[in-house]
Amino acid sequence: MKVSLMFQSPVVFAIICSCIYLLFLVSKSNGQATTDPIEVKALNSIFQQWGISDVSSWNISGEPCSGVAILNSTNIDDTDFNPGIKCNCSYNNGSTCHITHLKVYEKDVNSVIPEELANLTYLTYLNLDRNYFTGSMPTFLGQLSAMQNLSLAINALSGSIPKAIGNLKDLISLSFSSNNFSGALPSQLGNLVKLEELYIDSSGVSGEIPTSFGSLVNMRIMWASDNNFTGKIPDFIGNWTKLTELRFQGNSFQGPIPASFSNLTLLTDLRISELSNVSSTLDFIKDMKALTTLVLRNNMISGTIPSNIGEYEKLQRLDLSFNNLTGQIPSSLFNLSSLSHLFLGNNSLFGALPSQKSSSLLNIDLSYNQLSGSFPSWVTSDLQLNLVANNFIFDSSNISIFPMLNCLQRNFPCNRASPRYSSFAIKCGGPELTALDGVVFERENKSLGPASYYVTNTSKWAVSNAGMFYDRKGSLYTQNSLAQITGGGTLNSEFFRTARLSPGSLRYYGLGLENGTYNVSLHFAEIGYDDQSSRTWKSLGRRVFDVYIQNF
Incomplete structure (x- = not known):
């Protein structure tokens, strides 16, 4: 194109030339930018190995950086955009696109993480959660230096965590929860000084937390439950x-809970359990007024519940069960307007129940304490209350409030006289059934919740449940299945179509049994998780529990 211009002054010339130059840039940027061919080849190879085909929103086999992949309004976390990529097309004056985000979520991909992924060097976001990836976490991931969010959770990855992950200096969020890793966390992860979120629960790692983690002062969220961490909490x-x-x-941490935790005044959710050897107190929580969830179960905690607990106005869930607490429950605890779940089971609390209850408090577990005295008026309200194994005295004035609870006090007074029992069988979470050998399994299908109990009308046996599924709404405490179970001996598949679930403590009591030696038979079948041979992410779950029979 030939352009003829006439200029009357240098000022006009400068203005006109500027306009022509800007128009030229706009015209060039409106042209079709193309994805780096190395990245296109890598992406096609990766998706071919993973069995992923074209999707309507963007073209895998052609120009991947097109459609929603280049829209600023596209949110990579959108559930409708899966699998998905996002691109940045600002390179080389708008002529070149690089893939910056890659998500393949909950697609049950049965494969490994291939080497071609190393060619996507501009990735800032990688989410491969809820698949069935096997093999190791590749060392080459440490070469993706632009990475800010890396998530490989709920897969079947194994081996050790690569030291090279410590090279990702811009990493903000790292997740490899629910895998089969082994060994200690590499000290190089302490180099990730920008890290704000770390999710490593149920990942299989062990050993002590490296001292280098002391540099991670930007950390906001750390989930590290269900591993085999040892030593002390740093x-x-x-x-x-x-x-x-x-x-x-x-985990396998030793106590105590560090006194330095008193600095963590922004905590909203604190969950520590199963500390051993050394006891702790609750002194460190004195300024944690932002807490909504506090779970300190089975930590050998001694001393008393802080008298200022009523100042924790946002507290909704409190679990201090299975500790060595003494003293009375502060009356201010029951003035908390937000508290909906309270678990103080198996402590050594003395005294009567307080006279007031929070209007939001729905589930109260005070089992296995030394509580005594009479019931306040609020125990008749609509709530679940577990007062098993205390020292309450029942008479005509209160025995109707909680029928048969008198049988489950510490001295277990029911059925002390004849007739005594020498056997019973229970169909946990289901209706009455008769085995092939004629044994009748009595029904146990009452609606047990986070803090509840049930005693049979014959006072022959009882059951109590404690604990709640904190992160699942509307969770049921029974499991149903139509699966055909084989190898059950005298029990057919019908016996395993229902089961009782508990996230904490599920206890069955034989009341009035004859003294002597008994054989106890427990029948289990996994009906909650998919068959592991299916190689789907849903088959990766595992159920962890201990069986405790009286003093054994």
Whole structure:
């Protein structure tokens, strides 16, 4: 194109030339930008190995950086955009696109993480959650230096965590929960000083938390439950003053809970359990007024419940069960307007129940304490209340409030006289059934919730449940299945179509049994998780529990 211009002054010339140059840039940027061919080849190879075909929103086999993949309004976390990529097409004056986001979520991909992924060097976001990836976490992931969010949770990955992950200096969020890794966390992860979120629960890692983690002062969320961490919970976590959520349940830590935790005043969710050897107190929570969930179960905690607990106005869930607490329950606890779930089971609390209850408190578990005295008026309200194994005295004035609860006090007074029993069988979570050998399994299909109990009308046996599924709404405490179970001996598949579930403690009591030696038979079948031979992410779950029979 030939352009003829006449200029009357240098000022006009400058203005006209500027306009022509801007128009040229706009015209060039409106042209079709193309994806780096190396990345196109890598993406096609990856998806071919994973069995992923074209999707309507963007073209895998042609130009991947097109359609919704280049729209600013596209949210990679949108459930309707899966699998999905996002691109940045601002490179080389708008002529080149690079893939920055890749998500393949809950697609049951049965494969490994291939080497071609290393060619997507501009990735800032990678989400491969809920598949069935096997093999190791590749070392080459440490070469993706632009990575900010890396998530490989709920897969079947194994081996050790690569030291090279510590090279991802821009990483903000890292997740490899629910895998089959082994060995200790590499100290190099302490180099991730921008890290704000770390999800490593049920990942299989073990050993002590590296001292290098003391540098992770930007941490806001750390989930590290259900591993085999040993040693003590590090004092330096008390320097993570931005922390809002910390979960350390089901590990092999020794106590005590560090006193430095008193610095963590922004915590909204704190869950620590199963500490051994050294006791702790609750002194460290004195300034944690932002807490909504506090779970400190089975930590050898001694002392008393803080008298200022009523100042924790946002507290909704409180579990201090299976500790060594003494003293009375502070009356201010029952003035908390937000508290909906309270578990104080198996402590050594003395005294009567307080006279007032929060209007939001629906589930109260005070089982296995030394509580005594009479019931206040609020126990007749609509709530689940477990007062098993205390020292309450029942008479005509209160025995009708909780029928048969008198049988489950610490001295278990029912059926002390004849007739005594020498056997019973229970169909947990289901109706009465008769086995092939004629044994009648009595029904146990009452609606047990987070804090509840049931005693048969014959006072022959009883059951109590404690604990709640904190992260699942509307969770049921029974499991149903139509699966055909084989190998049950005298029990056919019908016996395994229902089962009782508990996230905490499920106890059955034989009342009035004759003294002597008994054989106890427990029948289990996994009906909650898919068959592991199906190689789907839903088959990766595992159920963890202990069986406790009286003193054994």
